Amino acid sequence: MNIGEVAKKSGLPAKTIRYYEDIGLITPLRDTNGYRSFRDSDMHKLAFLGRSRALGFTIEDCRNLLALWDDQDRxxxxxxxxxxxxxxxxxxxxxxxxxxxxxxxxxxxxxxxxxxxxxxxxxxxxxxxx
Amino acid sequence: MNIGEVAKKSGLPAKTIRYYEDIGLITPLRDTNGYRSFRDSDMHKLAFLGRSRALGFTIEDCRNLLALWDDQDRxxxxxxxxxxxxxxxxxxxxxxxxxxxxxxxxxxxxxxxxxxxxxxxxxxxxxxxx
DNA sequence: CTTGACCCTCCAGTTACTGGAAGCCCTATC
DNA sequence: GATAGGGCTTCCAGTAACTGGAGGGTCAAG
Missing domain, CATH: 1.20.5 (Single alpha-helices involved in coiled-coils or other helix-helix interfaces)
Structure with missing residues (x-):
């Protein structure tokens, strides 16, 4: 999935998605042309982030929540x-x-x-x- | 009055007072040594600003309120x-x-x-x- | 082969301060 | 007269979480 599609599906602006990559919240792959290539797992993370942010959690909270979410032994x-x-x-x-x-x-x-x-x-x- | 005294009286940090001068909300005089010299009118403006900000008005709102306050024909x-x-x-x-x-x-x-x-x-x- | 819609990176701006560095100024004390 | 402290100055950078824009590559359609 390219960023446009992900943006549409997640409801997050493409700019924001790039920003989330910048600060290390997600790590999408890259196509040979340099375009970001989002997996389903990236999409899920973005959706998670969107909902966390909508509840007013800070980015740092989101980072921690995401880590806990990933951690089955949390x-x-x-x-x-x-x-x-x-x-x-x-x-x-x-x-x-x-x-x-x-x-x-x-x-x-x-x-x-x-x-x-x-x-x-x-x-x-x-x-x-x- | 020097900035320290004004800060104490107004409850605003000196840094904030300097910032308010930077953005043109107040225009204190200067002593020959370069120190800011605050008049009572500056002090009043700062108190006004402190209260406006405490009520959550934005700086731009404060600027407009201050202008109206100054304007007897408002x-x-x-x-x-x-x-x-x-x-x-x-x-x-x-x-x-x-x-x-x-x-x-x-x-x-x-x-x-x-x-x-x-x-x-x-x-x-x-x-x-x- | 060009047009338009995508995509990329990088830089700057937003709000209202806040912290810190480097350096004068003033007073008091030794 | 040297020095120590506290207060004052400016300027630069950073905060939170993006957002806008410039300048430019990519791709599919006609």
Whole structure:
């Protein structure tokens, strides 16, 4: 399979696939013309990567998950640890964003949003502590 | 005021303050020895920037907010538009993260996390659509 | 034999900083 | 007067994970 087909099937842009090769996540073969030649195993890895990334795992997490996936003797505890850490990060980020959203939505509601210059949003940014 | 004092008062790292000057958000004076000399107005701008960034506004948003702040003839509608757009982005991001969190927390719960290799997390990443 | 769709590599840019090197400046102390 | 420290300066490079583009080879069809 050439990169175009793999891109279509995996949903990942060709650029991204080349990048994943660059950083050593996949190692497709090469045809005599220099074109990358993807095996089914490469395709599977890319699909795995696509799903891992969609869940917000970092590339380094993905690298580790991929290694565990390849390792038949893995302990599920190792996988779970990665996922759990990531989950906790996401929960922290959600909490942060919710706090921001609440502040912001209050400000947006109280701002008249007309032609006059008075604006509680600017007042907040100007005066109050973070 | 030298940069160290401003950093302490504003809570922003000196590096960040220099960066904000680089990209034209502030324009402190210079002493004869080349040191930056911050006026109160610079300090206020930095505080404003710190709070805006803490609310997740991008630097470009900050630049625009700062310009509106400076402009006595501004229309609050312009400020509100920026904040509202940002708020909507945040709401989208929260929704995305919650979806991820739900998936992930389910997976983490169902994974035994012991010494055995069987792992629903890997199974999910391997098999199912995004 | 040319056209168009692929493919290749390499370089630069993105966001918002952050770290580090090399080197002035200022004050205090010996 | 030499020196030690802390603070200040600039400039360069690196971060995460791509993305865009230039310049150029390859392949199948007409």
């Amino acid at each position: 302990a599920s505890a190792d996988v779970r640890a990665i996922a759990k850490e990531h989950l906790e990060q996401i929960e922290r980020k959600i909490a942060d964003l919710i706090a921001i959203r609440d502040t912001l939505s209050h400000l947006v509601q109280t701002c008249a949003g007309d032609g006059r210059p008075d604006c509680p949003i600017l007042a907040k940014l100007e005066k109050f502590p973070t | 229309a609050s509608a312009d400020v509100r538009a920026i904040a509202k757009e940002h708020l909507e982005q945040i709401e989208r991001k929260i929704a995305d993260l919650i979806a991820i969190r739900d998936t992930l927390s389910h997976l983490v719960q169902t994974c035994a996390g012991d010494g055995r290799p069987d792992c629903p997390i890997l199974a999910k990443l391997e098999k199912f659509p995004t």
